Amino acid sequence: MTAPVDTRHPLQIMDGLLQLKVPIPNNPLGWVLPYLIEGRDGWTLVDSGWNVPEAADALEQQLNDAGVGYGRLKTLLVTHIHPDHYGLAGVVKQRSGARIIIHQRERDMIRSRYKNPEQLLATMGDWLVMHGVPRAQVQDLQTSAMPVRGYVDAVQPDEVVWGGERLDIGRFLFEVLWTPGHSPGHICFLERDERFILTGDHVLPTITPNVSLHPQQQGNPLGDYIASLERLEGLDVRTVLPAHEYTFDDLHGRLRGIEHHHDERLQEMLDVMGGRPRTAYEVAKGVKWATGSFDSFSFWMQRAAIGETLAHLEYMVIEDRLQKFLEDGVQYYAPPDGDRA
Numbered sequence: 001m002t003a004p005v006d007t008r009h010p011l012q013i014m015d016g017l018l019q020l021k022v023p024i025p026n027n028p029l030g031w032v033l034p035y036l037i038e039g040r041d042g043w044t045l046v047d048s049g050w051n052v053p054e055a056a057d058a059l060e061q062q063l064n065d066a067g068v069g070y071g072r073l074k075t076l077l078v079t080h081i082h083p084d085h086y087g088l089a090g091v092v093k094q095r096s097g098a099r100i101i102i103h104q105r106e107r108d109m110i111r112s113r114y115k116n117p118e119q120l121l122a123t124m125g126d127w128l129v130m131h132g133v134p135r136a137q138v139q140d141l142q143t144s145a146m147p148v149r150g151y152v153d154a155v156q157p158d159e160v161v162w163g164g165e166r167l168d169i170g171r172f173l174f175e176v177l178w179t180p181g182h183s184p185g186h187i188c189f190l191e192r193d194e195r196f197i198l199t200g201d202h203v204l205p206t207i208t209p210n211v212s213l214h215p216q217q218q219g220n221p222l223g224d225y226i227a228s229l230e231r232l233e234g235l236d237v238r239t240v241l242p243a244h245e246y247t248f249d250d251l252h253g254r255l256r257g258i259e260h261h262h263d264e265r266l267q268e269m270l271d272v273m274g275g276r277p278r279t280a281y282e283v284a285k286g287v288k289w290a291t292g293s294f295d296s297f298s299f300w301m302q303r304a305a306i307g308e309t310l311a312h313l314e315y316m317v318i319e320d321r322l323q324k325f326l327e328d329g330v331q332y333y334a335p336p337d338g339d340r341a
Helices: 053-065 089-096 104-115 118-130 135-142 146-151 221-231 251-273 280-286 299-318
Strands: 011-014 017-019 035-038 043-046 073-077 099-103 159-161 166-169 172-178 187-191 196-200 239-242 323-327 330-334
Touching: 053 089, 073 089, 089 099, 099 104, 104 118, 104 159, 118 135, 118 330, 135 299, 221 251, 221 299, 251 280, 251 299, 280 299, 280 330, 299 323, 299 330
Parallel strands: 043 073, 073 099, 099 159, 196 239
Antiparallel strands: 011 017, 017 035, 035 043, 166 172, 172 187, 187 196, 323 330
């Protein structure tokens, strides 16, 4: 017997803008916070929730409580395609007929991540070996995200955005801000006149999003994330509406806090390396994680920790604070003048 779902009535942020609260079962985040925006000929939903009955029921209940239901829902905006934001997209599409809008970079990952992951799995195995994961542990980490696919009713978007577009929704005019880092095509929605911003996972009040380097997110994701934070520095914003935790008002203070966190994390990784060549796996095992020790993590969380470690190590390579080299097919990171022995 399942416990009753803890839901609540939609919270009115201002006229025409409501905050919903959809549960994420068996996840420390607890909730995702979708937003419901009144338009001239229907309503727009920003993000949806995991594709599980508890979340689907809570979303439908709150849509009904708002007097919107699925019948008056015209658009679903998706900040990024992680399961807690995109998981119910197919359900929303089927029940409402709403058009779905996602960033182009996110659309390009839907098929390989959720529909046909075979090539991604093969690539992931090679990637884990290259970054120092013992071969006996590779398969467990390689397949660790596969159960998450069941939490996503994947559907292709009707429209993509790139960043810079303006969306006229009722009394609001939203500017689409492309904020990569947590995900390659993450987007935020800025309302300049009303001085608020919907930040998705990009900026949260007390926690920091996972910023990982992995086969679907190459390059310099931490550099992208920091640059995306800097893009928000000059905004005149009074209210921040994130996708988790709670509404807050000190955007600029929070931006400085997140940047400081990553500075500390970079230094911690250098300290763990001890001036010697290390793999990303070795560094990840030595870092102090807020949610416990690396060895206590699920395989999925271990893989996320390795990806986050790699994002920081690659950032330091680009900043000339580290170098990297391959030895017997394994990639090592070392101080620029460090001993390779």
